[in-house]
C-alpha cells in the first residue's frame with residue numbers, strides 16, 4: 001500500500017495553529033505546488049525529476065518498501081501526479097519500470113501511457129502532455145550489420161562465405177551484427193575472425209545499404225556497411241554453425257559469378273576498381289576527433305580530404 005497522502009501544510013483558507021500558539025499565513029499557491037510535488041514523490045519513495053525539455057521522469061526502481069505495492073494504489077498515485085504535472089505545464093512523463101514491477105506498466109497504460117522502449121531489465125513508458133501530437137523522440141530505428149571485404153592484394157583473392165542458415169547458397173562477405181557501443185571497423189574485424197578465423201585490419205568503408213522493414217531486424221530498418229579489410233593471416237578455419245563454405249576467391253570470379261548476392265557483386269566491382277586504379281578512388285576513410293560535450297572521442301568517416309583543405313582555418 002502507498003502511505004496515505006497528507007494534505008499540504010496550510011491547506012484550507014485559514015492556515016493552522018502551531019503548538020506554540022503562532023499562526024502561519026496561508027502559503028502561496030506556488031509553495032503548495034512545490035510541497036505537493038515533493039511529498040507526492042516522497043510518499044512513494046520516488047523522486048520525480050524534471051528534465052531540460054519540460055518533461056518529468058519517474059523511476060519505479062526507487063520505490064521504497066512496502067514493495068508489495070498494489071497496482072490500484074499505484075494507479076491512484078499516478079493519476080494524481082499526472083494531473084498535477086499537467087497543471088504545472090509539464091510536456092511529458094517518462095516512467096521507468098523495472099521488469100519485476102511490470103504490473104505498474106498495465107496501470108500506466110490504462111491512463112494513456114505507451115511503451116517507448118524496453119531493455120533487458122526494464123521498460124520505459126511515456127505520456128505526452130503537451131499540445132498536439134507527441135514530439136518525443138522515438139527509440140532505436142535501425143540495426144547495424146557490418147561485413148568485411150578482405151582482399152589479399154598479393155594474390156587478388158577475396159574472402160567469401162556462404163551462410164548455413166539461408167535457403168539460397170550465395171557467396172557474400174563475412175559479417176554480422178554490431179554489438180552495442182562497438183565501432184564499425186571493430187565489428188567487421190571481429191565478425192570476419194569469428195566466422196572465418198582470418199585476422200585482419202580495418203582500412204575503410206566501401207558502401208552503406210539502408211533497407212526498411214527488414215525481416216531480420218524485427219521489422220525495423222537495417223543498415224548494412226561493407227568495409228575494406230587487409231588480411232594479416234591466411235589459413236581459413238570457418239565457423240561450422242554459421243557458414244556452409246568459406247574460401248579465398250579470385251576477385252574477378254566474384255565479380256562474374258551468378259552465385260553472389262547483388263550487394264556482394266556490386267561491392268566486388270567497386271573493390272576491383274579500387275584494386276586496379278587505387279583505393280583512394282573508393283575508400284571512405286576514418287578520422288578520430290575529441291567530442292566537445294562528452295569528453296569522449298568520435299569517429300568521422302569521409303572521402304579523403306587534401307591537407308590543404310584540412311588546414312583551412
Ligand SMILES: NC(=O)C1=CN([C@@H]2O[C@H](COP(=O)(O)OP(=O)(O)OC[C@H]3O[C@@H](n4cnc5c(N)ncnc54)[C@H](O)[C@@H]3O)[C@@H](O)[C@H]2O)C=CC1
Pocket residue numbers: 143144145146165172173175176177191216222223224225241242261262263264
Ligand atoms: N546481402 C547480403 O550479402 C547479406 C547481408 N546481410 C546483412 O548482414 C547483417 C546481419 O548479418 P548476419 O550474418 O545475419 O548476422 P550475425 O553474423 O550477427 O549472425 C546472426 C546469427 O543469429 C542467428 N539468428 C538470426 N535470427 C535468429 C532467430 N530468430 N533465432 C535464433 N537465431 C537467429 C543467425 O542464424 C546467425 O547465426 C544485416 O545487416 C544484414 O542485412 C545478411 C545476409 C546477406
Ligand SMILES: [Mg+2]
Pocket residue numbers: 174175176177195242
Ligand atoms: Mg554473419
